[in-house]
Amino acid sequence: MAAYSLLSTCAFSSLPSHNSTISSLSRTLSLRTPNSYRHTSCLVASSLREPSHPTYSPTPESTHRSSLDKFLNSCFVICTSVALSASVFVTDVDSAAAFVVATPRKLQTDELATVRLFQENTPSVVYITNLASRQDAFTLDVLEVPQGSGSGFVWDKNGHVVTNYHVIRGASDLRVTLADQTTYDAKVVGFDQDKDVAVLSIDAPKDKLRPIPVGVSADLLVGQKVFAIGNPFGLDHTLTTGVISGLRREISSAATGRPIQDVIQTDAAINPGNSGGPLLDSSGSLIGVNTAIYSPSGASSGVGFSIPVDTVGGIVDQLVQFGKVTRPILGIKFAPEQSVEQLGVSGVLVLDAPPNGPAGKAGIVSTKRDAYGRLVLGDIITSVNGKKVANGSDLYRILDQCKVGEKVTVEVLRGDHVEKIPVMLEPKPDET
Secondary structure (H helix, E strand, C coil), X not given: CHHHHHHHHHHHHCCCCHHHHXXXXXXXXXXXXXXXXXXXHHHHHHHHCCCCCCCCCCCHHHHHHHHHHHHHHHHHXXXXXXXXXXXXXXXXXXXXXXXXXXXXXXXXXXXXXXXXXXXXXXXXXXXXXXXXXXXXXXXXXXXXXXXXXXXXXXXXXXXXXXXXHHHXXXXXXXXXXXXXXXXXEEEEEEEECCCCEEEEEECCCHHHCCCCCXXXXXXXXXXXXXXXXXXXHHCCCEEEEEEEEEEEEEEECCCCCCEEEEEEEECCCCCCCCCXXXXXXXXXXXXXXXXXXXXXXXXXXXXXXXXXXXXXXXXXXXXXXXXXXXXXXXXXXXXXXXXXXXXCCCCEEEEECCCCCHHHHHCCCCCEECCXXXXXXXXXXXXXXCEECCCHHHHXXXXXXXXXXXXXXXXXXXCCEEEXXXXXXXXXXXXX
C-alpha cells in the first residue's frame, strides 16, 4: 500500500514539472520510509535541481536542450521512485504489513481459559443415537429408526461410556459417535434406573479414547463457574457456561420415580440432547452428569440439574464390575405423603410388606382391610438407625448410606405405641 501510493504520486506529478515531482517525492519518502531513505530522497532531489542561471533570452537550440533535460530528469525520477518503492517492500516489512494485515483481537485471560477447557475436553464427549426397530407397513421389512439422542463421555481406556439411563431406554441398538466423527456400535454394560445412570461399551482403538478427568463434588460451592458440553438438538459439540445455582437439590428418576438426592442445580443452558453430557468445573474436571431441566416448554429456562460425580462414580464402578447395582432395600411399598399428612403424623405409612421381603420377614405390618372392609393402618416408620424419617425421600436417603446384609433398627408407630424392629437389608432384585 505504501509503495503503491509512492509510485502513483511520482508518476502523475512528473507531468507538469520535474521540480514539483522532486519535492513531492521527497515529501512522500520522508513520510513513508525510514530515515535512511529520507536521506537518499534528499540527495536525489538536490542532484536533479536546475542550476540557477542569470536571465537570458532562449534560443531554439537552448530550448530544445532544456526540454530534453526535463524529459530525461522526469524519466530518472520515475525510475528512482520505482527502485525506492521496491526497497520499501523488501526492507521495511513492518511498516508495509501494518497497512495490509489486520491485527487480530486479543482474548482476555478468562476467555483463553474457557477456549482451552473446551478444546481439551471435547475429545472426551460423545454423541449417542438411540435406535429402535420398526416394521415397514408396506414391505414388512424391519428398519432401525432413530428415536432419540443424547450425550455421554468416555470414562476409561477400556471403552466404557457413561450417560443417562433415559437416553438409552427402549433402544434396540445404540451407536456412539466420537469427536472425530467415527461411529461405533455400543453394548449396554449395565444401568441404574433409580439414579438415571447407564454405562455403555464400545470397541474403539485406545488412541481414540480420551477419558474425562474426574473431580469431586463434595466441596462444591454455590456461585462457582461451571461448563456444560453436549450435543443439544443434535448439534455438534456445544459449550454452555453458568454457575452453580444451588446444591443438595432433589429430583425424581424419570424411570422409577425414586428420588435422586444431592443434585447440583445450575443455570448453564441444558437442552434436549445435553442429557448424559458432563458438567465441568473451571479446571476441566467432571463434577456432574447433566440429566434434567425444569421447563414447561421443554427448552432451557435457566434451571438445570446434574447428578453429582461422587454419586455417579460409585454406580459406574459397580456397573463395570458386576453389571448391576446392589442397592439395599427394605422391601416395602408406602403411601403418598399427602395420605400420612391427613392422619396428622410424620413418617412413612407401610402399605405392603411382602412376607418374602426383608420387612415382611422382620414382622413389619402392612395396611389391610378387616372383615367389614374397613381400612386398618399398618406400621408407620418414623426412624431408621436413629435417623428421623419424615417422608419417603428421607427413607431412601438413609438406605443409600447402608450396605447389603447390614442390620438396621427400624422404629415404627403401631397403633398407639412405638416398636423397634431389627431388619436385615437385602439387595434389590435384578431388573436387568
